[in-house]
Amino acid sequence: MHHIESLRISFPAGATGGSVAVYPPGSNFGPRTMRDFEFVWIIQGDVTWQCDGVDHAAPAGSILLARPGMRDGFRWDPLHETRHGFYHFTIDLAGAELPAMEEWPLVRRLPENDIIRQLFCHVDWLMRSRPDHWLVLAEHAMRHALLAFITGAMAVTGDVGPPLHPLIEQVVAHVQRRWAKGRLEQISLDELAEAAGVSRAHLARIFRAHLGATPVESMRILRLDRAAALLVRTNLAINVIAEQTGFENAFHFSRVFRQQYGHSPRAMRLRIAAGENMPTIPLVRVRHLSARMWQKPPG
Structure with missing residues (x-):
């Protein structure tokens, strides 16, 4: 894979980081038609993702990548509370030598220690704290997460997130x-x-x-x-x-x-x-x- 540095990630205007949603047992969401890309991180619960007429199992620890034009919906865990995080962004692929988008995975199971969750937490921190060059850093972090998702190179060790008082x-x-x-x-x-x-x-x-x-x-x-x-x-x-x-x-x-x-x-x-x-x-x-x-x- 060459020239990945030309891959560009952008966030919606006014973005302040990812959000986490929590649903009672048996809830549904959708259907909807995607306008942009969205990472969905299943934190807790067994989820069924209905994507373009096909059901995909997404248990806790899964990452989903929805793409523009997709028609999708979610059936949350029928017996237990469901939690998931989500991040919207756009991609400029001009000049980037990547596999065809049709070859990108839809769902991946995360290893116990993975880089993607750490990158999501880093993006959250950057967008909340807004240090110098925060937007460039956040876009680079999300690009790293996307490439890790596409290639499957996700493993890492260590905990994430600073503790509270x-x-x-x-x-x-x-x-x-x-x-x-x-x-x-x-x-x-x-x-x-x-x-x-x-x-x-x-x-x-x-x-x-x-x-x-x-x-x-x-x-x-x-x-x-x-x-x-x-x-x-x-x-x-x-x-x-x-x-x-x-x-x-x-x-x-x-x-x-x-x-x-x-x-x-x-x-x-x-x-x-x-x-x-x-x-x-x-x-x-x-x-x-x-x-x-x-x-x-x-x-």
Whole structure:
């Protein structure tokens, strides 16, 4: 394979990194017609990907590559919660000597330690933190991920992702256990502080210092993050999404969602269907908390 340096990757305008979506058992998404390329990383659950009329098994640890013009849809795990990450991008193949796109794999199973997940996490960090030359670095990282996927050269060793403050990690572990059955119930500050083994005031100081939000605010943002993903990645009714994400009713959910994202849930779903970008969490450091919460299965 020669001249791969001429391969160019671009992200949608306003991209802020990949997103992680979580679905209740038995959910479906699609069908849809792809406008660009999309990597889909199955983190948890056994998924069936319906691509151009053909079913592909995609268990946890799989990476899928959807391409422009494909007609696809997903049947999420019928018995258990499903988690997946996704990244949209475009490719300029001019001058790149690669196998014909028809020869590229559709699905790959990742080895236990692989470069692709590390590259995805690196792209997330670059887009959240935006150091000098972040966009060029992110495009190079995604190009590396694409080439690793095409060639199968994916193996590596080591862990990924910087840890959060130890008290926040304790809260994450507790919340994951509480939310493991699928419904994101409201959790009080008293309960979070007890899980961390500290006072309410001390836990609030730690969260503000490291995440820029209180513990309760952070949990609400995470629930809205899940709700936004369900709105644009499933066909679930809005009242069902409200119930799944721990809101009292659809009216309360719509009011809080509008405060967070500037649009009602129904309007957001229509805007995404019309081609707008996926909404992102306003607080950068809470986006990192979201990645830790959804990409790491409950212990």
